[in-house]
Amino acid sequence: MAKLKGRGVAAVNYPTGMNLGGDPSQALIHATTTGSFVVTLSSVDLGQGLKTVIAQIAAETLGIPYDSVMIDTADTDTGPHCMGTFASRGTHRIGNAVIMAAREAREVMLNVAATELEVDAADLVTDGKGRIHVNGAPDKGIGVLDVALAAHFKHGNTISGRGIFLKPKSTPVPETGEMDPDSCQAHACTIAEVEVDDETGVVRVLKLTNGYEVGRAMNPALAHQQIVGGAWMGISHALYETTEPYYPDRAHGPLDFSEYLMPGPADLAEMESVIIERPASNGPYGAKGIGEMTANSPIPAIANAIFDACGVRVTSLPITPEKVLRGLDALQAVNPV
Amino acid sequence: METIDTSFFTEERAGSFNTVGTSTERADARGHVTGRTQFYEDVSFPNTLHLKMVRSTKHHALIKKLDVAPAMKVPGVVRVLTWKDVPNNWYTILKLIGVGPDDEPVLAEDRVRFIGEQICAVLAETPQAAAEGAKRVKVVYEELPPVFDVEEAMTSKPFTNHGSNYYIYEGHNCRRIRFGDVETAFKQADHILECRYNSAPIEHAPTETTGCVVKPEGNGRYTIYSNTQALYFTLDNTALILGVQFNKLRMIGGTVGGGFGGKVDVIVEPIATLGAMLTNRPVKYAYSRAEEMQVSSPRAAERFYIKDGIMKDGRIFARKITLYVDAGAYCRHSTYGTTKAAAHMPGPYTIPNVHVDAYCVYTNRTPSSAMRGFGVTIADFALESQMDQIARLLKMDPIEFRLKNAYRDGDMKAHRKEVEGAALVEVLQAAAKQSGQKLSSEFLAMSSYGWGSANGKA
Numbered sequence: 001m002a003k004l005k006g007r008g009v010a011a012v013n014y015p016t017g018m019n020l021g022g023d024p025s026q027a028l029i030h031a032t033t034t035g036s037f038v039v040t041l042s043s044v045d046l047g048q049g050l051k052t053v054i055a056q057i058a059a060e061t062l063g064i065p066y067d068s069v070m071i072d073t074a075d076t077d078t079g080p081h082c083m084g085t086f087a088s089r090g091t092h093r094i095g096n097a098v099i100m101a102a103r104e105a106r107e108v109m110l111n112v113a114a115t116e117l118e119v120d121a122a123d124l125v126t127d128g129k130g131r132i133h134v135n136g137a138p139d140k141g142i143g144v145l146d147v148a149l150a151a152h153f154k155h156g157n158t159i160s161g162r163g164i165f166l167k168p169k170s171t172p173v174p175e176t177g178e179m180d181p182d183s184c185q186a187h188a189c190t191i192a193e194v195e196v197d198d199e200t201g202v203v204r205v206l207k208l209t210n211g212y213e214v215g216r217a218m219n220p221a222l223a224h225q226q227i228v229g230g231a232w233m234g235i236s237h238a239l240y241e242t243t244e245p246y247y248p249d250r251a252h253g254p255l256d257f258s259e260y261l262m263p264g265p266a267d268l269a270e271m272e273s274v275i276i277e278r279p280a281s282n283g284p285y286g287a288k289g290i291g292e293m294t295a296n297s298p299i300p301a302i303a304n305a306i307f308d309a310c311g312v313r314v315t316s317l318p319i320t321p322e323k324v325l326r327g328l329d330a331l332q333a334v335n336p337v
Numbered sequence: 338m339e340t341i342d343t344s345f346f347t348e349e350r351a352g353s354f355n356t357v358g359t360s361t362e363r364a365d366a367r368g369h370v371t372g373r374t375q376f377y378e379d380v381s382f383p384n385t386l387h388l389k390m391v392r393s394t395k396h397h398a399l400i401k402k403l404d405v406a407p408a409m410k411v412p413g414v415v416r417v418l419t420w421k422d423v424p425n426n427w428y429t430i431l432k433l434i435g436v437g438p439d440d441e442p443v444l445a446e447d448r449v450r451f452i453g454e455q456i457c458a459v460l461a462e463t464p465q466a467a468a469e470g471a472k473r474v475k476v477v478y479e480e481l482p483p484v485f486d487v488e489e490a491m492t493s494k495p496f497t498n499h500g501s502n503y504y505i506y507e508g509h510n511c512r513r514i515r516f517g518d519v520e521t522a523f524k525q526a527d528h529i530l531e532c533r534y535n536s537a538p539i540e541h542a543p544t545e546t547t548g549c550v551v552k553p554e555g556n557g558r559y560t561i562y563s564n565t566q567a568l569y570f571t572l573d574n575t576a577l578i579l580g581v582q583f584n585k586l587r588m589i590g591g592t593v594g595g596g597f598g599g600k601v602d603v604i605v606e607p608i609a610t611l612g613a614m615l616t617n618r619p620v621k622y623a624y625s626r627a628e629e630m631q632v633s634s635p636r637a638a639e640r641f642y643i644k645d646g647i648m649k650d651g652r653i654f655a656r657k658i659t660l661y662v663d664a665g666a667y668c669r670h671s672t673y674g675t676t677k678a679a680a681h682m683p684g685p686y687t688i689p690n691v692h693v694d695a696y697c698v699y700t701n702r703t704p705s706s707a708m709r710g711f712g713v714t715i716a717d718f719a720l721e722s723q724m725d726q727i728a729r730l731l732k733m734d735p736i737e738f739r740l741k742n743a744y745r746d747g748d749m750k751a752h753r754k755e756v757e758g759a760a761l762v763e764v765l766q767a768a769a770k771q772s773g774q775k776l777s778s779e780f781l782a783m784s785s786y787g788w789g790s791a792n793g794k795a
Contacts, residue, residue, distance in 0.1 A: 009735040010721035011743075011765055013685035014713060018677050021434025042568050042588075045365065046596035052364045056356040066356045071364065074591030076568050084567020085593075086601050086707055128355035169434075172676060174507035177514035177693065178753040181680045187760045189736075189768035211767035213760035216350065217341060221360035224338045233597075233709065237539060238718075243635050243703075247537035248485040248663075250396065250452070250702055255627040260540060274771045276345040278760045278785075285357045286350070292710045299714065300721030304735070307725065317536035317718060 001199040005206075006309025010300035011189040014293035015182030016215075016280070017089040023167040025089075026080035027097040029058065029105045031159035035130070035148035037062060037105070040072045042079030043094050048291055049222040050090050056218060057095045057284050061102035062109070063126025064144055080164075088289025091218060092183060095284030096165035104161030112151045112159065113142050184280035186288040187213040190234075192269075192301035196309040198328055201321030203306055205235050205269040208298055212273060215280045215288030223290065227273050230294020235269065236262050237295065238302040239319055342770075345763045365592070376545060376592055377562040378623065382552050386415055386460045388612055388622040389467035391474045392632065393449035393456060396483035396701040397496060400447055400456070400476060407473040408459050413466030416616055417474065418458040420444040423611060424580035427498075430603055430669055433573050438499050441667035441704070443578055443607055448481070450496060450666035451701050453632040455604075460612050460620060483701035487640055487661035490698050497666075497699050504664070504672045504697035512679040512697070516751040517690030519646070522655035526646030530727055533642050534719035538635035538663070541708055545594025547633055548623030549605050551613040558585050559610055564593045566600045574603040575610055586610065598707035602634050602669055634706030637671060638663040639678075641719040646690070651733055651741045655690035656683040660716070662697050665704035670711070671697050677712030680752045684720040685761045686742040691751035736769050737780050745785045759785035 017023055028040040039058050045051045055069040062069075073079055082094065106126075113132040114121035117140065125135045126144075133141025151157040172179040191209040196202075208231050217223045240261040245252050254260035279286020299317070307313050312327030338360075343350065368374035405417040420426045420442060427439040445456045457474060461467035484490045490502040491510075506512045523529060549563040565571040568588040576583045593600060605622045612620040624633060639662050646655035660678060664671035675697040682693045710717075728738040743761040750756060762785045769776050 008725065009739070009768075010717070010724075011685065011739050011761060011768075012713075012717045012721065013744075013761060014710075015677070015681070018673070018680075018711075020436070020673055020676065021431070042591075044566050044568065044591050044593055044596070046566060046593045047365075047369075049363045049365075052361055055364065056359070056361055059356045060354055063355075066361055074568050074589070076572055076586075076588040079568075081569055082567075084565075084570055084601065085596065086566055086598060087711070172506075172512070172680075172752075174509055175513065175515065176753065177512065177516075177679055177751070179676075179680060180754050181677065181752075184758050185685070185760075187685065187764045189761075189764040191768055191772045191774075209768055209772040211764040211771060212339075213345075213764050213767075215758075216358065218357055219360055220338060220341065220358070222363065225363075227339060237714070241539045241542070242537035243540045243630060244537050244638070247638050248487075248700070250483075250485055253631050255630050257542075257626070260542065260630060262542065272771055273339045274767050275339045275341045276760065276763055276767050277341060277343075277350040278346040278758055278763070279349055280758055285352075285354070292713070296710050296714050296717045297721075299718045300725070303718065303722050304725040313722070313726070315532060315534045315722065317715065 004196045004198055004309040006194055006305040008192045008301045008304025008308055010297045010304060012293065012297045013185040013187050014088065014296065015185055016092045016289035017167055017183045018087040018181050019167045019170055022169040023083055023093065025082040025093040025097050025165055027094060027101045027163040028080055029101040029161045031148045033148055033152045035145035036068050036070060037064065038070045038072050039098060040079050041082060041094060042074045042076055043082040043090065044074055044085040046085055048226065049219065050085065053091050053218050053222060054094055054098055058098050058102050061099050062106050063128055065128065065130055088292045091287050092283055092289050093165050095287060097163040099284050101161035101163030105159050108157055108159045109147055112155055112157055113147045116142055116147065116150050183282050184288050186215065186290050186293050188293055188297040190297035190301040192298060192305040194302060194305040194309055196306055196324060198310060201324035203239055203319065203324065205302055207270040210273040211276065212290065213276045213278055214290045215283050216277050216286040217275050218287050223275060226290055226294050228271060231271060231298050232268055233295040234298030237317060238299045242318055342767055345767065374592060376594055377548065377550060377564045377590060380550055380562045382619040385619040385621050386612065386616060387464040387467045388609055388620055389459045389471040391456045391459065391471045393445065393452055393454040395449055395478050395480055396452055397481045398449055398478035399481060400445060400449065401479050402477035404475040405457060407475060408470035411466055411470040411473060413462040414459055414470040416460045418608065418612060420446045422615065423578065425578050428574060428578050430574060431673065436672060440497060440499055451703055453703055458608050458612060460616060485700050485702060487663050487698040487700060490700050496701065502699045504668060512676050512695040514679050514682055514691060514693035514751050519655040519657045519690045519692040522690040523646040526654050527649045528647040528730060530647060530730060531644040532723060532726065534722060535640040536638055536715045538638045538705060540630055540635050541597040541599030543595030543597060543599055546624040546626060546629040547600055547605055549609050550619060550621045551609045552619045553613050553617050558587060559613055560587045560589060561606055561610060563588060563590045563606055564600055565590055566593065566596045571603050571606050575607045578607040579611055597709045598711060599633055601707045632703060634669060634704050636708035637705035639715040643719060643723050645723065645727060647727055651731055651738055653686060653688045653742050656688050657692040658682050660695040663705060664697050664699050665702045666699060667704040669704050669706040671705060674712040678716050681713050681716050683751055685744050687744045687748040736765050740765055740780050740783055745787055747787050
């Protein structure tokens with residue numbers, strides 16, 4: 001009876017967006033009288049932090065502080081169209097739409113500021129802290145608040161912008177499968193270390209060492225959240241979960257969390273991850289979608305580590321203790337101790 | 338938290354930003370941890386009716402008799418909706434982008450095709466009365482033989498309404514990828530490695546189960562408070578099913594307690610909205626945990642057969658993949674997921690000969706649909722397990738073996754899209770570095786910038 005250790009590797013890519021029928025999302029932006037900006041969407045935040053990242057992108061492009069931006073979503077009476085939050089598309093699609101809308105609004109904002117300052121708008125820059133000034137002359141400037149007030153009450157301008165991102169429809173060629181379904185690819189590599197108990201068949205994931213390429217980590221804390229959550233989901237898929245334990249037999253489906261097995265907090269492996277960035281040419285500030293990908297590479301890495309540990313190749317998910325034990329029995333039948 | 342290793346793609350990633358790249362606190366974090374965030378279920382209205390669905394208890398059966406009268410006798414039960422109440426009972430989710438046919442009924446008509454299929458909806462003053470009413474509805478079935486195995490389903494008698502137990506892609510019984518000539522390449526290969534991989538269905542297991550509350554506004558419009566992942570998908574399909582003008586419906590959502598793809602189907606909103614229209618009262622339809630586990634779409638079970646032709650020098654020369662995606666009883670998003678799976682083949686590697694047949698197959702189980710990694714997660718399990726087996730066959734280090742086959746800028750993928758922005762080489766190098774594994778100089782010098790080019794770490 002022994003606890004056998006093993007190491008396994010897996011590497012994956014993951015598409016950002018997946019288009020069959022055209023994949024658009026829209027954004028509208030307007031300034032309030034007092035220089036806050038409202039981004040109006042019909043997009044959904046699943047808990048991954050879409051509202052946060054979209055506000056960061058709007059603030060970056062407008063050149064104003066993050067806390068001057070409000071996200072107004074999701075009401076179909078007011079929010080322009082969004083396909084939805086899936087296919088790792090949210091940051092990419094909606095981010096691009098917001099950049100387009102923010103550029104239009106920024107242009108109006110700078111034109112009003114130029115009129116107020118009696119300078120050329122092309123000479124103006126934003127400091128990201130709420131002021132607009134002549135490039136190289138920080139004293140020759142005006143606050144965004146005053147620009148917004150002047151636009152509304154003096155000049156009759158709307159500081160606003162409209163944005164859309166569309167990945168056009170790509171119809172696969174039936175004979176060859178030629179198609180252009182996605183916008184870019186994110187990448188991941190996981191090295192898993194596991195311990196297999198050869199008496200019980202129980203697998204413990206000791207450590208996951210990961211490399212992730214995400215285009216640009218727009219908000220490293222949110223990327224961290226995806227990475228840890230995804231790794232947990234990967235461990236869970238690899239070793240625990242199914243709604244049909246005897247698939248394709250339909251019986252014994254779990255009905256609640258006492259029957260549907262998942263790892264608890266104590267089962268989460270030690271994680272050591274590194275992010276690298278190769279900005280996507282078509283991504284907002286180079287961002288790619290990483291939401292889905294983070295769950296994928298741990299699964300085969302764990303399967304490969306189990307083989308490395310005990311010589312059992314389990315080719316069906318989930319890799320339950322029963323499958324590991326049956327594999328060990330089969331090995332012993334071939335090579336009796 | 339993770340470090341960002343700026344030694345990779347240094348020039349490409351250069352730039353100065355104010356807010357992009359900073360760890361701003363999540364906008365909803367404090368609301369979530371203090372319980373103040375408003376989810377759809379935090380909205381409630383007086384006089385709300387609760388909807389309980391009567392579901393099939395058979396895998397595959399004819400409905401010989403449906404008697405709702407006993408339910409109506411339960412105090413508090415107001416109405417029972419059957420398929421006869423649904424204006425356009427047959428639909429398919431992706432019809433707005435031209436995918437057909439309409440293969441799924443909102444409520445079952447003369448037959449059921451999986452355990453848990455919606456048959457009729459009991460509307461009552463309380464959840465308890467609705468549940469009691471649902472229990473008393475009498476359904477008389479005549480059982481039909483079910484099919485559960487994807488390969489058996491390919492040749493068994495069709496149980497769908499469109500004449501085959503598989504989806505037809507422009508005249509083909511599968512989504513095809515054809516690149517090079519695998520059969521000739523297999524004859525030239527030094528090694529052949531074949532293996533079968535498969536998976537069982539998985540539940541999204543969100544904290545918040547799927548649901549909605551629909552409120553008649555008194556002006557002919559209906560507001561749907563929902564935790565859908567896609568407001569317009571839901572709005573448009575609901576309007577089509579109910580045969581109402583799109584602008585009679587208003588969706589409010591945007592805050593979801595876990596999606597993972599499980600809230601992309603359009604199941605609860607059409608029937609709850611119909612209930613609100615026919616009773617002129619608010620209607621709530623929320624899945625129980627058991628419904629979320631067994632009735633809401635899981636990740637499809639998949640079955641892969643992979644055959645690889647490999648050269649002694651470590652290059653994969655040909656890869657043939659046959660994939661069966663278990664769509665369950667109805668299509669939902671599975672046709673799309675199967676195409677996504679096909680486009681993902683043969684993984685992030687440059688292989689000159691690739692042949693993929695990806696079948697989207699119907700069986701008598703809960704329809705599967707979108708889930709995190711749709712079409713890709715199980716494929717990666719199969720592909721990367723296969724890669725491990727090949728590395729062992731060749732006695733090569735698993736990272737170096739992958740580096741040798743990694744796709745790079747300018748390569749042609751099997752679906753004839755040129756690779757750009759590749760970074761597989763670099764994530765392999767970064768993970769090796771992080772784990773303390775020393776790669777030889779040949780592998781350290783590789784980059785995604787192309788086959789002959791210098792190290793991309795400029």
